[in-house]
Amino acid sequence: MLIAQLTDTHLKPGGRPAYGRVDTAGLLVAAIDHVNALTPAVDAVILSGDLTDTGTAAEYAVLRPLLNRLRMPWYAVPGNHDRADALKAAFGDVVPFAPAVDFAACVVEDFPLRLIGLDSSVDGVPWGMIGTAQLAWLDATLAARPDAPTLVFVHHPPFETGIGHMDVQNLSDGEALIAVLRRHPQLRHLACGHVHRAIDTMIDGVPVSIAPNAAHAVTLD
Numbered sequence: 001m002l003i004a005q006l007t008d009t010h011l012k013p014g015g016r017p018a019y020g021r022v023d024t025a026g027l028l029v030a031a032i033d034h035v036n037a038l039t040p041a042v043d044a045v046i047l048s049g050d051l052t053d054t055g056t057a058a059e060y061a062v063l064r065p066l067l068n069r070l071r072m073p074w075y076a077v078p079g080n081h082d083r084a085d086a087l088k089a090a091f092g093d094v095v096p097f098a099p100a101v102d103f104a105a106c107v108v109e110d111f112p113l114r115l116i117g118l119d120s121s122v123d124g125v126p127w128g129m130i131g132t133a134q135l136a137w138l139d140a141t142l143a144a145r146p147d148a149p150t151l152v153f154v155h156h157p158p159f160e161t162g163i164g165h166m167d168v169q170n171l172s173d174g175e176a177l178i179a180v181l182r183r184h185p186q187l188r189h190l191a192c193g194h195v196h197r198a199i200d201t202m203i204d205g206v207p208v209s210i211a212p213n214a215a216h217a218v219t220l221d
Contacts, residue, residue: 001113003151004035004042005211007193008050010081011066013058022216024053028066031214036071043111045070048193048211049079049121049155051087060090077117078104079155079194080126080169084119098141103134107141113188116141118154118177126169128156128194130177138177142184149188152181157192157210159203164221166195181206 006028010018015025035042047067052059055078067074075095078084084104088097095117098105108115118138120128130138142150158174160167171177181187182204190208196218199210 001043001111002038002040003113004038004045005048005153005191006031006035006045006214007048007155007211008079008196008213008215009047009063010050010053010215011059011063012053013056013062015062018053018215024215025062025066027215029069032066032069036069042072044072044108044115045074046115046117046153046191047074047076048153048191049077050081050193051076051079053081055081055083055086057086057090060086064090073108073110075106075108075115075117077106077119077153077155078121080121080128082121083123084121098137101133101137103131103137105134105137112149114145114148114150116150116152118152120154120156120171128154128169128171129173130154130171131173135173135176135180139180139183142180142187146184146186148186150184150186151189151191152187153191155193157194157199157208158190159201159208161195161197161199161210163195163197163218166218170194178203178206
């Protein structure tokens with residue numbers, strides 16, 4: 001199975017440039033065209049948060065037709081620039097969000113590799129948190145299919161990167177997340193976004209990566 005990850009697309013209303021100069025809409029189209037042209041074909045795309053710049057309905061309205069260009073199924077979770085409720089409203093017909101919960105987590109059972117997306121967004125702040133209720137949900141969801149190889153994706157990374165201005169806004173309960181993942185040996189990988197830099201590491205036996213951004217990178221300190 002081949003998975004593509006897109007992250008931190010930061011779409012603005014009307015496709016306006018992010019930060020006044022980054023053509024996030026145009027660069028997302030270029031990234032999508034690249035994914036569509038890959039050989040062998042990609043089976044699914046995961047979008048790991050900050051899909052919009054401020055989480056408004058107008059931004060999701062710009063984003064949705066661009067994502068509809070993807071020729072394969074796609075699944076999304078929110079980042080700190082998103083609003084979880086608005087994202088669920090915009091994509092609920094495409095992404096299998098977990099029912100009867102307050103967080104925008106999803107489970108995809110359609111492939112040889114099980115996909116679980118987590119919601120690390122916290123309204124009004126840049127840092128992330130999974131929270132006790134969602135960690136318990138994750139633990140139970142993983143326990144339900146112990147023999148299914150699984151990839152988990154989330155916006156905020158659970159470790160310090162060395163980029164100080166990003167580390168102050170990473171996942172506040174990262175140790176608790178890793179502790180849950182360690183209990184389930186079918187977990188193959190944890191894929192993150194947020195930092196706009198390509199970073200790979202291993203935490204207590206759990207392989208973790210941060211995907212780079214297709215539009216703009218975070219400055220190194």
